Amino acid sequence: VVDAFREICDAFPSLKISLEFKPTDENTRFFTVPSTGAAMLLVNEINRENMGLTLDIGHCLAAGENPAQSAALVGARGKLFGVQLNDGYQRLGAEDGLMFGSVHPHMALEFVHWLQKTNFDGHIYFDTFPRNEDPCREAEYNIRRCKALWARAKQLERMGIEDFLQRHDAMGALELIESM
Numbered sequence: 066v067v068d069a070f071r072e073i074c075d076a077f078p079s080l081k082i083s084l085e086f087k088p089t090d091e092n093t094r095f096f097t098v099p100s101t102g103a104a105m106l107l108v109n110e111i112n113r114e115n116m117g118l119t120l121d122i123g124h125c126l127a128a129g130e131n132p133a134q135s136a137a138l139v140g141a142r143g144k145l146f147g148v149q150l151n152d153g154y155q156r157l158g159a160e161d162g163l164m165f166g167s168v169h170p171h172m173a174l175e176f177v178h179w180l181q182k183t184n185f186d187g188h189i190y191f192d193t194f195p196r197n198e199d200p201c202r203e204a205e206y207n208i209r210r211c212k213a214l215w216a217r218a219k220q221l222e223r224m225g226i227e228d229f230l231q232r233h234d235a236m237g238a239l240e241l242i243e244s245m
Contacts, residue, residue, distance in 0.1 A: 066097065067110050074113035083146040084108070085119040088128040100128045101135040108144055119147035121192055122176065123160045126153055126169075133175035140183025148180065149192035150211060162194030164203060165210045171242070177211075178218040178226070220245065 074082050086104040087096045098104050104118050118139050125132040139145040152168045153161030166173035191207040221241065229238040 070111045074115050078115055081146050082116050083119045085121055087124045101130055101138060117144040117146035121149035123151045123153045126155045127160060133179045136176055136179040140185055145185055145187055147188040149190045151192045164193055165207045174214050177214045181218055
């Protein structure tokens with residue numbers, strides 16, 4: 066796997082190659098790269114400037130991860146090339162593909178905060194499954210939600226959220242968010 070990715074990266078040095086981990090797959094049941102940590106180990110082993118990751122929030126949740134922590138880990142190393150925004154319940158083997166921030170709104174806000182904090186400039190995708198909803202309407206909602214959370218995270222930054230986080234003051238941070 067490492068050699069294959071190196072070969073692709075070397076053949077196309079101007080192209081960003083991005084791996085999206087997944088803890089389980091409905092066709093094979095288990096995926097080779099099941100977590101953000103395992104994916105970062107693989108990226109480090111490949112050791113190419115143009116090799117990075119795409120984080121899917123639903124995959125982070127299914128792996129039992131905090132998506133914001135995953136974004137911080139990968140983003141701090143300059144290896145976050147894309148994100149797939151969605152939401153869902155935290156169950157192994159389940160990928161709900163719900164609208165961004167619909168189940169975990171505070172988690173979505175924290176995720177966006179870490180995208181901003183790590184100067185994310187990659188691609189944003191919405192990986193949702195509109196089974197009963199109008200797909201265009203759902204896409205429009207996801208875009209509105211992303212823009213609103215992006216603005217809210219910027220506002221929290223201006224209001225001093227970082228001071229609360231540095232002090233590990235959960236109550237202060239929650240009260241600041243509540244005051245918005």
